[in-house]
């Protein structure tokens with residue numbers, strides 16, 4: 001987890017909740033009576049059992065989130081590390097004596113023979129994830145990659161297909177997926193506790209991105225920026241800005257982009273809040289309702305800016321019937337935008353949450369707690385037995401999978417389509433069109449002009465087609 005601005009910090013203590021009537025829900029929130037997380041805290045079985053057989057790891061991106069990911073694999077043998085910031089690299093190398101250091105992942109892959117490494121952890125900026133991940137998949141090596149898996153839809157499709165072909169252990173860095181609360185919510189939804197689900201609403205309170213300076217202040221944004229800055233500021237000591245830019249179009253360094261999470265809002269480097277936090281929050285309905293490619297996607301927000309993602313917007317996805325599941329709509333809200341039930345106060349006004357609306361009731365969840373909201377006619381609800389086994393831990397699950405061939409819970413076959421769906425929200429927003437999505441062909445038949453947002457412009461010498 002990151003610190004103060006950590007997108008993934010759980011805003012509330014974990015608390016499982018009991019069925020409540022709409023009237024009673026507020027009492028039920030306060031009365032959460034057991035800490036779900038504590039029941040499932042397992043020791044790190046992987047490290048304890050397999051010390052003798054260490055994986056030979058390469059770690060690409062060692063600062064920010066990468067620092068936490070590096071710590072999670074230090075029990076293995078880290079053989080190579082890469083960071084475009086010399087200072088960060090030096091700090092990381094001090095933790096794993098004997099590892100080779102690189103500032104360019106292309107050199108790392110040139111230098112490491114496939115016989116010299118087993119697995120790679122990627123925690124760079126989004127616009128380089130696919131570039132740092134694909135060579136390892138081509139070498140048939142295991143990969144843990146931070147969310148969002150890639151910068152755009154096309155890259156997600158290519159990485160997902162490469163992972164399938166490689167047949168290795170993959171995991172996207174959505175660690176909330178490993179916790180107990182999401183498991184209990186998935187069991188309730190899949191078990192039919194609220195009947196057939198026809199609507200899902202996911203919202204996050206974070207308002208980062210393009211907005212007025214007044215709103216940036218009011219909503220605690222980390223920076224107020226309305227346009228590409230004029231001029232430049234000095235490149236920080238140790239940072240190789242040209243390598244940091246990598247496949248993105250050239251521009252002079254400015255502190256408005258660096259370090260993370262400032263770059264998240266710039267389309268050249270990140271994908272805004274939609275794909276960043278959508279990776280964690282839309283993960284829940286994706287899992288609970290077996291979602292995949294949406295039929296249509298439509299976004300609502302301020303006029304799109306060519307370079308900056310918005311602080312506030314909402315996006316509506318429509319899904320057709322799947323098996324015995326009803327068609328449904330899923331709406332994403334970020335920043336000031338909120339679901340109607342939240343605005344009207346008919347559900348608790350959690351800062352961020354996911355509301356499942358079913359034929360027999362509703363279920364409200366966030367990272368660490370959930371609440372069933374039943375009408376007065378539901379009197380004797382019985383919670384289903386727990387059926388989804390606890391995770392070893394998000395990283396430990398992947399390490400275990402690398403060593404044993406066991407499955408992970410967020411392999412690229414799952415997190416690739418999740419990433420595509422999130423990016424499509426941005427495509428709809430940037431094109432201003434309701435999109436009809438032909439997932440198989442990766443086309444938007446009703447608005448082909450929007451297809452340019454499925455990919456991006458690559459800097460000369462860094463064309464994606466060279467490695468796709």
Ligand SMILES: NC(=O)c1ccc[n+]([C@@H]2O[C@H](COP(=O)([O-])OP(=O)(O)OC[C@H]3O[C@@H](n4cnc5c(N)ncnc54)[C@H](O)[C@@H]3O)[C@@H](O)[C@H]2O)c1
Nearest residue numbers: 008061062063064065083084085123124125146147173260
């Ligand atoms: N799962 C989570 O809880 C979580 C939390 C925060 C960030 N993230 C994700 O982690 C990734 C990194 O985000 P961050 O906020 O830590 O960013 P950051 O900019 O703070 O850190 C990125 C690190 O990678 C290095 N780096 C950047 N480009 C590189 C390249 N081309 N080659 C090698 N090293 C490079 C940077 O120098 C830095 O050390 C993003 O995808 C972000 O969405 C996930």
